[in-house]
Amino acid sequence: MIIIDAHIHFSRIASFKDAASHGSGCDYSLAGLQTEITRNHVSVVVGMGLQESLPYAFPDAAAPNPMGLDLSDSWPEELYSCPGINPYNLTKESLDGIEKALQFPRTVGIKLYTGYYPFYVTDPVYEPVYDLAARYKLPVLIHSGDTFSDRALIKYAHPLTVDELAVRHRRNTFVITHMGDPWIRDAGQIIRKNANVWTDVAGLLVGSRRYFEESANEPLILNEFRYALISAASWDKILFGSDWPLAPMDVYRDFVSKIVPDKHLENVLGKNALNLFGRISIR
Numbered sequence: 001m002i003i004i005d006a007h008i009h010f011s012r013i014a015s016f017k018d019a020a021s022h023g024s025g026c027d028y029s030l031a032g033l034q035t036e037i038t039r040n041h042v043s044v045v046v047g048m049g050l051q052e053s054l055p056y057a058f059p060d061a062a063a064p065n066p067m068g069l070d071l072s073d074s075w076p077e078e079l080y081s082c083p084g085i086n087p088y089n090l091t092k093e094s095l096d097g098i099e100k101a102l103q104f105p106r107t108v109g110i111k112l113y114t115g116y117y118p119f120y121v122t123d124p125v126y127e128p129v130y131d132l133a134a135r136y137k138l139p140v141l142i143h144s145g146d147t148f149s150d151r152a153l154i155k156y157a158h159p160l161t162v163d164e165l166a167v168r169h170r171r172n173t174f175v176i177t178h179m180g181d182p183w184i185r186d187a188g189q190i191i192r193k194n195a196n197v198w199t200d201v202a203g204l205l206v207g208s209r210r211y212f213e214e215s216a217n218e219p220l221i222l223n224e225f226r227y228a229l230i231s232a233a234s235w236d237k238i239l240f241g242s243d244w245p246l247a248p249m250d251v252y253r254d255f256v257s258k259i260v261p262d263k264h265l266e267n268v269l270g271k272n273a274l275n276l277f278g279r280i281s282i283r
């Protein structure tokens with residue numbers, strides 16, 4: 001089975017390093033990522049571009065544009081990227097830099113950090129980014145739902161906001177990341193209604209192996225996710241992502257295989273991502 005982890009992190013973000021060392025127990029480094037990829041037979045991982053100008057500045061208005069994957073200078077050959085957008089700095093010059101990043105063969109999408117940055121997805125500031133994404137036929141991945149920072153404003157990250165965006169931008173494809181958790185049923189409805197909206201199931205739970213042993217076996221929690229996925233009725237538009245290093249990859253894949261019915265698992269774990277990310281090819 002082809003496994004594509006469509007949502008990981010590979011950026012020097014102080015709070016992610018802390019979450020890895022004190023929470024998930026992941027080795028958040030180049031070597032740590034390589035070990036995870038090999039051990040779990042993962043064909044491709046897609047990193048969400050993100051940077052901070054100073055430790056603990058994330059979400060950072062002074063971050064560069066686009067934001068990249070700067071955890072190490074070298075990348076595993078399985079790593080692809082979605083450059084991140086800082087909406088405070090969308091000048092003509094930075095848009096040129098973003099366009100250049102989109103031409104890099106390993107760029108497979110663009111990532112917005114709504115909620116972390118207090119702009120709705122329908123804010124005109126993002127229009128040039130949607131134009132670029134449509135021109136390069138790349139999906140726009142949108143942070144949605146709860147945030148990993150108490151300085152974020154989650155009203156901007158509600159998945160319902162993606163409905164209007166999808167209707168207004170038919171030429172674009174959007175991905176509601178984290179299925180808008182905790183508004184997963186709302187996100188499910190947006191995906192079901194709009195052919196150009198997908199979702200990933202990254203970060204629904206985050207933590208250590210031990211935490212997953214407890215929480216990922218709790219029927220109330222599992223059934224909530226199962227219900228949202230089934231009612232979305234869009235098994236060809238749901239992507240596996242682990243949100244590594246916030247959770248170990250194998251533990252997260254086991255959790256996803258509990259909430260996705262067996263007959264759809266092959267699509268969710270890899271095939272759907274191959275369909276969405278046209279630039280990914282597996283030898």
Ligand SMILES: [Zn+2]
Nearest residue numbers: 007048203243
């Ligand atoms: Zn993430």
